[in-house]
Amino acid sequence: MTTDNIDIKNILTDKSRYSLKDILFSSEEHSYNDSFEKLGIVNPIIVWREGESFHLVDGGKRIKFGKQKGMIVTDAVVLPENTLVTDIITLILCDKREDVGSSVMNRVQFICFAVSLNAPEEWMVESLCAPLGLKPHPNTLRACEEIIAMPKELRLFCHDKKFSLKQLINLASYPDALLGFLVEWSSTLHLTASTMDEIASNLRGWLRSKNKSVDDLMNDAEIREILDSSMDPRDKTGRLRDIIHIRQFPVLSGVNSKIEKSVSNLKLPKEIGIKWDRTLENKKLGIFININDSRMLEEMVDIIGSEKVRAVLKEILDEL
Numbered sequence: 001m002t003t004d005n006i007d008i009k010n011i012l013t014d015k016s017r018y019s020l021k022d023i024l025f026s027s028e029e030h031s032y033n034d035s036f037e038k039l040g041i042v043n044p045i046i047v048w049r050e051g052e053s054f055h056l057v058d059g060g061k062r063i064k065f066g067k068q069k070g071m072i073v074t075d076a077v078v079l080p081e082n083t084l085v086t087d088i089i090t091l092i093l094c095d096k097r098e099d100v101g102s103s104v105m106n107r108v109q110f111i112c113f114a115v116s117l118n119a120p121e122e123w124m125v126e127s128l129c130a131p132l133g134l135k136p137h138p139n140t141l142r143a144c145e146e147i148i149a150m151p152k153e154l155r156l157f158c159h160d161k162k163f164s165l166k167q168l169i170n171l172a173s174y175p176d177a178l179l180g181f182l183v184e185w186s187s188t189l190h191l192t193a194s195t196m197d198e199i200a201s202n203l204r205g206w207l208r209s210k211n212k213s214v215d216d217l218m219n220d221a222e223i224r225e226i227l228d229s230s231m232d233p234r235d236k237t238g239r240l241r242d243i244i245h246i247r248q249f250p251v252l253s254g255v256n257s258k259i260e261k262s263v264s265n266l267k268l269p270k271e272i273g274i275k276w277d278r279t280l281e282n283k284k285l286g287i288f289i290n291i292n293d294s295r296m297l298e299e300m301v302d303i304i305g306s307e308k309v310r311a312v313l314k315e316i317l318d319e320l
Helices: 033-039 060-068 085-100 102-116 121-129 138-148 151-162 165-172 176-186 191-211 215-219 221-227 233-248 250-267 293-305 306-317
Strands: 002-007 045-050 053-058 073-081 272-276 283-291
Touching: 033 121, 053 060, 053 073, 053 121, 060 073, 085 102, 102 121, 102 151, 102 165, 151 165, 151 176, 151 293, 165 191, 165 272, 176 191, 176 215, 191 215, 191 221, 191 233, 221 233, 250 306, 272 293, 272 306, 283 293, 283 306, 293 306
Parallel strands: 045 073
Antiparallel strands: 002 073, 045 053, 272 283
C-alpha cells in the first residue's frame, strides 16, 4: 500500500464499485469546506487501483472540494488490485458506521452491498451480520436480498420509520403491485411501522379471500374517496384502517359493532366500564368499576345488577 499523487480525472467517484451513493440513506451531510479552506486537504483519500483507473474508497468530500478548486492531482493511499474485498468492506464500514447503524434498513442495504461485491458468505455471516445486530445465518443474507428488491421510496420510508428486521421481512413478502400501492399511500397518510404492517397484512388477506387484484383495489371507489379526500392524514389513516379491517374480518367487525352499540345504549356512568377481547378469541367479558369514594360502591353495584344491564350482559356473552 503506497501514497501517490493521483490525477483526479482518473478517479472514479459515483461510478466507483465501492460507492455507497445509491446504497445507504445518509443523514444530512455537513460541509467541511471551511475546514478545507483553512487547513487544506490534510488526510489523503483512499482509492483501489484497477488497471489505470482508481476506484474511490474514502474521501468523497475531499475530491469534491478539490474539483471545485481546480485541483489536478491529489494525494491518495492506493490499495493494490489484489487487496482482499473483505478488507475494503471493513475499511468502508469503519468510516460509515454511523450511517450504516442509523437504521435496520441501512444495515440490510450495506450487507447487500457486500453481497454485490462477491464477499465470501461465511465472512459476511460472521463479520457483518453479527456486528450489525442481525442473526448470523445465511438465511439473513437471503432475507436482505428480498428486502432490497422493494421500491426505493418504500425502503426510504422504512429507514425513516425505523422498521425492525421482522417488519421488513414481512413487508418484502407482499406482492410487488401491493408494495407499489403502499408507496403511493405513504405520502398521503400518517403511517407508522406498525400501521403500515397492519394495513399491508389485512389488504393481502382481503385480496386473497375475495380473489381480487391490486388493480381492483386501485379502482375501489370507497378507498379512492378516502385517499383523495381533504381529511387530516391521521383521520384519513384511521378511516382507511377501519374499512380494510371490516372487509378483512366482516363477521368480527359486525359482532364488535353490535356489542359497542349495546354497551353505548346502556348509557352507563363513566365509573363503569365494559371490556371484551375484540379478536373474539377469548370468550370473556370484563366489568370494571373505578371509584374513589366508598359511598359510590353500592350505587355502582346496583346499576350493574339491574335487570336492564344484566339482560344486555347476557346478550353480549351470547354473542361472544
